[in-house]
Amino acid sequence: MSKTARTDSTNPRKWRLTRRRFLIGMGAGAATLAVGAAIGVPIALPRIRKGINQMFILGEGEMPAPTTPDSPLVWFEIGEDNVTHLYVPKIEMGQGIHTTMAQIAAEELELDWNQIVVHQADMMHGFEGGTMMTFGSLSTLLLYQPIRETAATMREMLREEAARQLGTTTSDVVAAESMCSLQNDSAQQLTYGQVVSNKQGEWNIPETVPTLKSVNEFTKIGQPLQRVDFREKLTGRAVYGFDARMPNTLYGAIARPPRYGARLRRASVGTAEEQPGVVAVVIEDGFAGVVAERRMQAYAALRTLELEWSGGTELNQDELEQMVTVGRGGVITQDEGAVPQTLGDTPISAEYRTPLAAHAHLEPQAATVDVQPDQVMAYISTQIPNMARDEIAAALNREPEQINILPTYLGGGFGRKAGHDVGVEAARLSAAVGQPVHVGWDRVEDMRYGYMRQPTHHVFQASLDEHGNVRAFEHQVASGDIGFAFEGGFPGGEFGKWLAGADPFAGFGSLITYDEIPNRRVVYHRTKIPVPTGYWRGLGLFPNTFAMESFVDEVAHAAGADPLEFRLRHLSISNELSERFRTVLQTAADQAGWETPPPKGRARGIACSLNAGTVAAQVAEVSVTNGKIRVHKVTCAIDPGLVVNPDGARAQVEGSIIMGLSSTLYERATINNGIIETANFNNYPLISMRDAPEIDVVFINDSDHPIGGLGEPAIGPIAAAVGNAVFALTGERLRELPLTIESQVT
Missing domain, CATH: 3.30.365.10 (Aldehyde oxidase/xanthine dehydrogenase, molybdopterin binding domain)
Incomplete structure (x- = not known):
């Protein structure tokens, strides 16, 4: 219970x-x-x-x-x-x-x-x-x-x-x-x-x-x-952020800027106070909101405020992509061997891009806050309650010890609920009226004014020796911020960020883990953009692995090698991590029937990744009909060490694959005149049940390895596995998400 x-x-x-x-x-x-x-x-x-x-x-x-x-x-x-x-x-x-x-x-x-x-x-x-x-x-x-x-x-x-x-x-x-x-x-x-x-x-x-139990003594760990x-x-008794209420709760709605970075220059109450159910109009320090007896009353009154905004960006999509581009300089985050001296004059090269993406969680941001003289009580859908406490305390000029965060169940988080803007908004309104106030964002607010997954740009170079083995491999990546996007999100503030040079969360999945490659280098280019970006499931894992494992496939084909054999060849047999990679790759391939031809009109692709101490490999089986990519089956072999609950673990892997597949095939947030224009599901589609593939999960349940995480690792390989399968089927290499294809294959 x-x-x-x-x-x-x-x-x-x-x-x-x-x-x-x-x-x-x-x-x-x-x-x-x-x-x-x-x-x-x-x-x-x-x-x-x-x-x-x-x-x-x-x-x-x-x-x-x-x-x-x-x-x-x-x-x-x-x-x-x-x-x-x-x-x-x-x-x-x-x-x-x-x-x-x-x-x-x-x-x-x-x-x-x-x-x-x-x-x-x-x-x-x-x-x-x-x-x-x-x-x-x-x-x-x-x-x-x-x-x-x-x-x-x-x-x-x-x-x-x-x-x-x-x-x-x-x-x-x-x-x-x-x-x-x-x-x-x-x-x-x-x-x-x-x-x-x-x-x-x-x-x-x-x-x-x-003395703790040995694995063979377990009776509950390892059972579903x-x-x-x-x-x-x-x-229906579970309480989510959108459900939480206190006695005498009122409802708040907040004015939103028309462009990112715009400031509220002037605000007039207009006729808002005369609207039905309105309790108060709150205008202070560039902030405007309405408190009413009902949610829709608050939103209706909000539309009658007379607001004037100034400044802000007028950025468009093409300009955003130009900003997120690998340039000169950068911070070296991996450097082994002598890459510049071994790339040669005509290296294999390619560029990849991934777009902004929303979280699209089922439950938008929500909080109910009661600000009283001696204590603040706050029900919030939050992944990081102590940060929510500190942000509310700062907004109210209170001591953190006065703030009690009561976390609720989350209707999906995926990193977005590590932000607490909604809690601060509810707190400011509650402080103004002296009663509990509930603020629950609608879908457009959530997809437009919440932070997004960061866009990325990748430039790769690699060279082969006379035996078809990789001699040198370089990955340069430009990325929007994740951890660097938040105040207090890095030790030392802005100086600490400058000193470090690279956002660690944006780097997840960017390193070259094939340890038989003697010369390896990764260079990170921080890109500050006016669109809010931040935590998204897997952090940098999904975009980086898409680019990395797609290019590994390109190099394998340039070498005339089977993609599985090529990967295995570049993983040593003397390194424990490499051996784990070899195991999941071979297991996924065997389970998917890699050595046997797929049904007519289909092809398979393979990819792997590492995250949170867990290694995963996936084989995707796809077809293309009238320019539409269809993923029929995904086989995933994953090694998280010991599996505590197989049923829950399988659900996490399947959920990661589905979320990653949705982003692989459909999701792309775009900006126009300084604001996200893909702000609801009519123009930001998600994968549907009819397009969901069969998913076969195999756990390498090895208690000899330290226990790893399972909430995000399986999201890493899916995009590259699908893209690699499309190339095997059509000969067309897709280097940008979401994957769209020119070929007409039936």
Whole structure:
């Protein structure tokens, strides 16, 4: 079972830090045991440009987990009713992370699966620092070990206390299914709730980390257990940002500029205050909004305001593409061997482009905020609650400790809900009227005024030796900002960005991972554009992998080699990461029948990528009819290390492929006269169910590798796999997304 944020924020949990850096809950009551994990790791970010390569490697799963010494990453509470409550900092946006966290906890704590409730924690209940972030496919990667160790510690505390209550030794007590019983007499047993209820005095914390289970001892990890949130969502009780309300909630609408960068020069109330249901018109500091009793009343009144805007860009699509172009200079983010000396006079070369793209999540931005003199309560669809808190605090000139963010379920996030503009808007309106205000963007607002996926331009060069092997490979990429787009999104502010030179998130997927290529270089060109850009599923992974793996295919064909064999040839057998790449490539190819001819009129393409410690390879089988590309089947082999919940993992892979395929074939946001013109689904189409392919997922479930992420890695290879298949079928190389074809193949 899963619950959204608790609301008893006036009585937050207090914690006592133990020597082993576990946190014991204080003030929980005599019949409650609360244990949390305080495992803080400082963020290690490079301070000089020579260290920027390590930032790009973060895409391979090296992101640390920030926290403060007295703040838990995660905690458990067990009461006398024998129900275990698990409080987690990760936001549930459909990816099943609450179920994953519960399975990890239930495994080591030996819980009855029906006796665990997962809670989305809020900012007033222990979490500080940077722990309340959900992005980058890092949730399981970061919390797998802390949750296991905390759960195992709590299990041993319960076993020891149960032994005392049963008059025996701890070694004679077995924990299973939320109960402690005697090893040789299961009739003598106590539920966890009874152990807690009967406890007197202080709990004893083990001096060493308890022995964790081996993989072959798992009974819950690795099983397709039922999602903990399915009942809430099935019955409509789940609370999303658009659903959240407080007593006496009003509705707000905000004036939007006609062009990016335009400023509100003059605003007059006009007849807005006379419109039905209007409570207030708020005009302050370049901001104009209306508060009304109903949403549509607020929007109707907003249209009667007399507004004058000045400045802003008049950028058009052609000008945008000219801005996002590889030029001179740049920051070298990968440099091995001697690329300039080994490219030769006539290298193989190509250019690729990817466009702006929207997130198009089902639920647009929404927040309900109540600003009171001593506290601010805010329900927000957010992936990063602590950043939402800080932004609202800054807008209201309040201390962050006064702001309680209560995260809701997200109807899709994909990086867009790492931005909190809607929360700030609702807070400003609430502060003006002294009541809770709900602001929910409509679809046009969401697709026009939210930030977009950054456009990119790629220039490649490569040379071959006399044996058809790659001697040198260079990738130059120009990209709009991702992490650099946000204030506070990089250590040191603008100076830190200048010093680093390259946006690390924009670099995901840009490195050359074929380690048998002796000379490799990647050069990053930062491009600042007036269109807001930012986080999008996979960050730079999708556009960079499309370009990279498409060009690898070009070089393979120039060498007269099979694309699979060519890739395998350039991955060493002595490197663990390369061996993982070889495994997923060969597995995907075998599963897709790479060596057997496809049905008539079809062809296959292959591609691979690395992200969040997970390697993936995909084979796409396509046809082209009357200029329309049809993807019939996608075979994906993926190695995330250990798979916690196969059903949830498969859903994440399938969702990534579908989202990536939609962007591959359909999605392109365009700008005209300084504003996005593709602002609704009538001119920004998405993939439909009838065009969705068969998807075959094979997991390389290898517990010998560190656990990796699954929310984004599978989005990487799909565009290149499809483009490579189209080339194999038609001989036409498509170098720009979305893929459109001149050939008429039937």
